[in-house]
Amino acid sequence: MPLVPSYIKNLANYVPGKPIEEIQRELGLSKIIKLASNENSLGPSPRALAAMRLAMDKIHRYPDASGYMLRKKLADKYNLKIENVVLGAGSEGIMSSIMRTFLLSDDEIISAENSFIGFRVLANASGKYVHWVPMKNYRYDLESMAKKINDYTKLIYIANPDNPMGTYIKRDEFDAFYAHVPERVLIILDEAYFEYARFNIDYPDSMTYRYDNVITLRTFSKAYGLAGARIGYGFAHDELIFNLMKVKVTFEPSFLGQVAGFAALDDAPFLNETIELNKIGMEYLTSELSNLNVQYVTSVANFITTVWDSNERAAKLTQDLLEKGIIVRHLAAFGWPNCIRISVGLIEENVKYIESLKQVL
Ligand SMILES: Cc1ncc(COP(=O)(O)O)c(C=O)c1O
Known part of the structure; x- marks a missing residue:
C-alpha cells in the first residue's frame, strides 16, 4: 500500500511478554510468577x-x-x-x-x-x-x-x-x-x-x-x-x-x-525496601546460577540475563519454565537468541524459579 512508508512496512511488530491471565488460561495454571518485564515484584509504591x-x-x-x-x-x-x-x-x-x-x-x-x-x-x-x-x-x-x-x-x-x-x-x-x-x-x-x-x-x-x-x-x-x-x-x-x-x-x-x-518521590521506605530486596535477590540468583554452572551476565539492574548454548535450548527452557508457571523472557526478538532474561522477584519467587530451573535442566 503506497500510503505506508517502506521503513514502517519493514518494522517488525513488537511482541510483548504475554499477560499473566492469558498464560493462566492457556495452561490451566492457578499461580503464575512473572519474571519477564523488569517490573517491581513488590507492587506499586x-x-x-x-x-x-x-x-x-x-x-x-x-x-x-x-x-x-x-x-x-x-x-x-x-x-x-x-x-x-x-x-x-x-x-x-x-x-x-x-x-x-x-x-x-x-x-x-x-x-x-x-x-x-x-x-x-x-x-x-x-x-x-x-x-x-x-x-x-x-x-x-x-x-x-x-x-x-x-x-x-x-x-x-x-x-x-x-x-x-x-x-x-x-x-x-x-x-x-x-x-x-x-x-x-x-x-x-x-x-x-x-x-x-x-x-x-x-x-x-x-x-x-x-x-x-x-x-x-x-x-x-x-x-x-x-x-x-x-x-x-x-x-x-x-x-x-x-x-x-x-x-x-x-x-x-x-x-x-x-x-x-x-x-x-516521598516514598523512601518503599524505595529502600525495593533496593534491598533486589540486592538480596540478585545475590541469591547469581550464587544459585553459579552453582548450577549456568552462564550469566553480571547485572547492576533488577534483572539478570542467562546465556545458553543455542536458540533452541533457550526457547525450550523458556517453554519448560512457562509450563511450571514461571514467565521469563527469551531474548530472541531482542537479537540475543541464546539468552534468557529473568527479573529479580520476591524471595519466594526467586526460590521457585531456581527450583523449577533445576527440574527442567
Ligand atoms: C533501558 C530502558 N529504558 C526505558 C524503558 C522504558 O521505561 P518506561 O516505562 O519509563 O517507558 C525500559 C523499560 O523496560 C528500559 O529497559
Missing part, C-alpha cells in the same frame, strides 16, 4: 497508590499539560530549574518526543545493536539512518560508536545500565567517549535502572555533571513500581526542554501518572 485513589474522582478533568507540580518537585530534588525538567508517558514517551523534536531528514542516529528494544522501534520508525554498533562482551562498545560519528550524526542513545544485559558504562569510559562527541550531537542517557545501579561507585550518575547536549531520562516504572501508570521524566538544558514541551503530546503524561509520580 503504596504512597503512589494512595494518592491515585484519592485523585480518582478528578479524572474527568484534563491533566496539567505543563506537569507543574511534579516538574517542580523534581527540579527542587535535583537543585535545578523547572525549565530543565520534562515529563512523559514513561521515559519511552519522552524518547518519542525527542525523535520528533530534534531530527531533520538527513540526520543519523548511533546506538548499540540489540540494546533497549523500545528505542530500536522508535529509531527504526523514524525513518532515519541508524548505525547499530555491535556490543562487545555484552557491553556498549563506546570506542566503536565514537568512530561512527560523522557530519550527519544528530542523536546518540545510550542505555546505562543496558537492558537486556544489565551491564553499565563507567564514568571514565563515558568521559572518554564524550570527548569525541561534537556539541551539535544530542546524547540520550537512559537511566531507567538508575536507582539500582547508582551504588556502583564508578557508575556515572549523569546528574552530577550536566552537559548542554545530554538528556537524562529516568522513570517511575521500575524502582517505584509504576510501570502501568506510564510516568517518566527527563533533565536537560532549558532550550532543549522548551522545545520538547512544544512537541510532546499535549496532555501527556496522564493525570494519575503525574499524581503517582509526585507521591512516589
